[in-house]
Amino acid sequence: MQPQPPRRRTDRTPHPTHRPHGTDRADTALPAGTTAPAAPGTPPASPGPAPASPATTTATASAAPAADPSSIHTPTPAPIRIRTRIRARIRTRTRRTAAFASVTALTLAVSTAGAAHLTSGAAASGAGSNSLSRSPALAPCMISGARSVQMTEGVPTSTGYARSTGTVHALTLMIDFSDAPGEGTALDRFHEFFPQTQEWFRTASYGRLDYRPETPITHWLRMPKPFKEYGIERGAPFDPGYRDLVQDIAAAADSQVDFRRYDLLNVLMTPNAGPSALDTVLSVTFAGNPDAPTADGVPLANASFVYSRQDDGSGSYDRTGYRVLPHENGHVFGLPDLYTQEGGGAVGHWDIMSEDWGADNDLLGWHKWKLGWLDADQVNCASRRGSAEYTLTPLERAGGPKLIFVPLDGSTGYALELRTREGNDEAVCRPGVLIYKVNADVDTGSGPITVYDAHRDSGGCSRSPNVQAELSDAPFAPGETFKDPRSKIRIDVAAADLEGNYRVRVTRQ
Numbered sequence: 001m002q003p004q005p006p007r008r009r010t011d012r013t014p015h016p017t018h019r020p021h022g023t024d025r026a027d028t029a030l031p032a033g034t035t036a037p038a039a040p041g042t043p044p045a046s047p048g049p050a051p052a053s054p055a056t057t058t059a060t061a062s063a064a065p066a067a068d069p070s071s072i073h074t075p076t077p078a079p080i081r082i083r084t085r086i087r088a089r090i091r092t093r094t095r096r097t098a099a100f101a102s103v104t105a106l107t108l109a110v111s112t113a114g115a116a117h118l119t120s121g122a123a124a125s126g127a128g129s130n131s132l133s134r135s136p137a138l139a140p141c142m143i144s145g146a147r148s149v150q151m152t153e154g155v156p157t158s159t160g161y162a163r164s165t166g167t168v169h170a171l172t173l174m175i176d177f178s179d180a181p182g183e184g185t186a187l188d189r190f191h192e193f194f195p196q197t198q199e200w201f202r203t204a205s206y207g208r209l210d211y212r213p214e215t216p217i218t219h220w221l222r223m224p225k226p227f228k229e230y231g232i233e234r235g236a237p238f239d240p241g242y243r244d245l246v247q248d249i250a251a252a253a254d255s256q257v258d259f260r261r262y263d264l265l266n267v268l269m270t271p272n273a274g275p276s277a278l279d280t281v282l283s284v285t286f287a288g289n290p291d292a293p294t295a296d297g298v299p300l301a302n303a304s305f306v307y308s309r310q311d312d313g314s315g316s317y318d319r320t321g322y323r324v325l326p327h328e329n330g331h332v333f334g335l336p337d338l339y340t341q342e343g344g345g346a347v348g349h350w351d352i353m354s355e356d357w358g359a360d361n362d363l364l365g366w367h368k369w370k371l372g373w374l375d376a377d378q379v380n381c382a383s384r385r386g387s388a389e390y391t392l393t394p395l396e397r398a399g400g401p402k403l404i405f406v407p408l409d410g411s412t413g414y415a416l417e418l419r420t421r422e423g424n425d426e427a428v429c430r431p432g433v434l435i436y437k438v439n440a441d442v443d444t445g446s447g448p449i450t451v452y453d454a455h456r457d458s459g460g461c462s463r464s465p466n467v468q469a470e471l472s473d474a475p476f477a478p479g480e481t482f483k484d485p486r487s488k489i490r491i492d493v494a495a496a497d498l499e500g501n502y503r504v505r506v507t508r509q
């Protein structure tokens with residue numbers, strides 16, 4: 001999350017000195033204080049491949065050298081180095097195949113590939129991988145990343161994450177410490193995030209994710225040690241601080257909680273634990289981690305720790321500050337971070353995994369397919385040569401075709417969807433067809449998705465606080481064209497009908 005700097009400066013950047021020790025990702029934060037926020041008129045941050053830059057109606061992927069889509073996701077040395085470090089750490093620290101951590105201004109995700117869930121029973125089946133709707137026609141669009149990618153955009157989602165369809169039981173515990181006693185009641189804390197979070201998921205998933213936050217313990221659960229003794233500076237790798245904390249949570253709650261009943265764990269920390277929320281607001285998720293401490297015989301493999309709502313200074317705190325939790329839970333469901341070290345210039349406000357600040361936003365159609373919220377017949381795979389026309393209905397409405405994917409090879413492709421201002425997408429100021437590149441070989445936080453800006457350098461159409469302005473007018477309107485000459489792909493947005501559906505022509509030579 002790299003927010004545009006709020007009016008009130010709240011630096012959520014993990015300062016280098018605060019960066020979790022042992023963190024594998026070089027993901028620094030983009031803090032509202034240190035990163036130049038996409039000022040209107042500023043081109044997207046670098047990883048963001050300067051995309052299509054149509055003067056008026058034609059966006060050509062190669063309009064500028066930097067816009068060559070084929071070079072957009074060329075792995076930079078950084079991710080490679082990071083992966084190497086991850087492997088090294090895994091060898092010494094865990095038995096399983098993969099561990100991964102990312103830290104950002106306010107989130108950190110750790111993912112370990114594996115096959116365990118918070119519960120081994122009812123929740124064990126139904127991971128994203130099992131709920132993905134597929135058909136033979138979609139096979140060429142099921143891109144996948146190399147095994148070294150810890151948290152990939154590939155489909156299906158690997159096993160080990162919490163399931164993202166059906167009834168999901170989210171064990172939600174409010175914890176405090178002797179040196180940071182909970183202020184107010186624990187249920188007040190709970191209601192800072194609910195029912196908003198479950199409503200957000202219901203809307204985003206078209207009702208397919210029935211998210212049930214459950215609080216078998218309704219008071220503050222006091223930890224046996226003072227907060228400072230855990231050595232957690234909010235964002236931190238799993239060991240040793242968070243591991244100790246998870247073990248203590250399990251022990252403290254065990255007599256009242258059957259951990260086998262739940263799909264994921266939300267830990268709502270007392271906000272006064274650790275640095276001031278105005279100083280460091282790191283939230284943390286450990287996802288798909290079978291080496292997590294166990295309780296009632298199951299590993300607490302998918303857990304989100306949230307310290308605070310996001311007061312972004314925009315005055316919408318009560319209405320939108322909860323969105324850090326759906327972001328963190330997105331990791332629990334296997335979704336990577338879409339912002340990069342440079343900020344939110346790659347995807348902007350088009351996905352909550354990119355920006356969860358300010359105005360509400362939805363998830364990309366690619367993520368909805370990945371999470372099992374789209375049927376196979378709502379996804380079109382444009383893998384054949386020639387020209388074909390498709391219809392797109394607004395992503396925010398249930399039913400109808402939602403996603404067109406144009407595969408380039410086994411790990412990359414272009415995704416197309418229609419974004420309008422409805423549902424969770426209150427920040428949309430210029431409806432149209434959003435075109436973005438998905439690269440399953442690029443890891444979380446390194447820019448696995450890049451949105452093409454149909455109106456590059458325009459400054460965007462949004463003036464909402466904490467919305468990446470430049471990309472806010474990224475969608476292509478009827479009459480506008482996206483071209484990738486190198487791959488010989490052309491996408492024409494043909495027309496919109498009275499119901500708001502769009503016709504799109506995809507041509508592959």
Ligand SMILES: [Zn+2]
Nearest residue numbers: 107108109337
């Ligand atoms: Zn994140």
